[in-house]
Amino acid sequence: MNHYAISPKYSFWQKIGLLGKKRLPIGYQAGLTLNKVERDVSSYQCEFALGGGALAVLLIKPQDELIIEVTERVKTLFMAFIVYSHFTVSGACDNTIEARINVKTTGSMRKKSIRYVSKQVDGLAIIDLLNEYPIIQQTLEELDFNYCHIELKDGFWRCVIEPFTASEMVSRIPATRRYLRLTQQQRHRLLSALQLVSQLMRKRFPTY
Template sequence: MNRVTLTTAIAALRQKLSEGFSAQRAPAGYQPGRTLGQLQRNLGLARFEQVSPTLARADLEDDSLHLEIRERTESQLLMHLVMTEFSLCLPASTEGAARFALHHGGAIRRTGIRCRQRSGEGALLGALQARLQQDSALQAALMLLDFKRLHIELHARQWHIRLEHMGGSEVVNRLPAFRRYIALSREQRDALLAALAGLQRVVGGL
C-alpha cells in the first residue's frame, strides 16, 4: 500500500469512527430537526422536504439545483453546536478517488479562493483549479460566502460536494442555559445558492 492510499484509508476510517461516535452520543439538549426548521424559513424555498429529523432535501423551482441538507452536531465543554451541511452528488467522467478542500486566502482580508488537495490523483488538482479560476461568477459568490468548510470528493465515479456555512446553525449552552440560532442572512442565502450552482457547473464537467 503506497503512502497516498494509506493516508486516504486512515482519513476514511477516522471519518467513519467520528460519525459513529456522534450517532451514539448525541449531545444533551440536542433537538434533532430544530435547526433545519429554522433554516427552512431563511432559505425561503418552495420545495423543501424534511425526510428525517436530521436530513432535508431542497430543490430550486427551475430544477437546476437539488440539495441535501444535514444537521451535524459538535460537542464542546458545557455546550454543543448544531451545524447544517449542504451537499451535492454529481456523476463523474473521471475514475479514481480524490479529496479537495477550498478556503479563503488571506489572514485578515480575503484575497482569493485556495484549493488544497488532501488525497488522491494529483493530476485532478490542476484541472479543478483551472475550472475554478475560469468561473468568475463562482469566484464572486465564494468570496462573499461565510463558509466554514467546503470539501469536494471523488469516489466511485461520483463527485460529492459538502459545504458547511457559518449561518444556519445553533449554539446550545448548558451553563448558563441558553440556545441561540445564527440566522442565514438574505445576502448569504443568495451567495450560498449561487456558490452551490457554480460548484455544480464547475465540478460537473470533470
C-alpha cells in the same frame, strides 16, 4: 411545524452497540436546527426526508434540476454544543477519478481571498477547470463559511459547504439557544456557489 426526529427506545444489546459510537450531547434533537434553516430558505421549495440513522435531511430545490441536501453536524463543547449545517450538491462522474479539493481562505473578513488545494493529479485537473470560471471564486470570496470541499470518489462527485451562519449554539448552563440566521444576502451567495459548482461538474461529466 416541527420535523425533528423523536429519540428512539433501544434494547439492552442496542445500547451496548451504541457505546462504541460517537455520543451526541445531552439536549441535542436531530432536525431541530434544520427547522430554522427551512424558515431561512422558505422562498424555495423545501421538503424533509430521512437520512442515515433516521436523521433528518432538508431538501432545497431552487430549480428543477438542482437539489441541495442540508444535514447537521454537531460539535460538542464544555457544557454546550454547536449545530452546524452542511449544504451539499452531488452527481455522477467518471468512476476512475478520485480526488479531494479543499477551499482555503486567506486575508480578512473584509478582504478575503480563496484558493483551491489538492494533493491528487485528478484534483489538480479539476482545479484548472475551476480556475476557468472565476465567478465561482468570486462568489466563495463573498460567502462567510467555515469550510468547503469538492470530492470525487466511486463514480460520484459532491460539493459540501458549511456556512458560518445557519448554525445554533446550545448551552446547558445557563440554558439558552442562539441561532445564527442565514441572511438573505448570504443565502443567495451560498445557493449561487452550489449552483455554479453543480453546473460546472455536470458540464464536465455530461454523460454520467
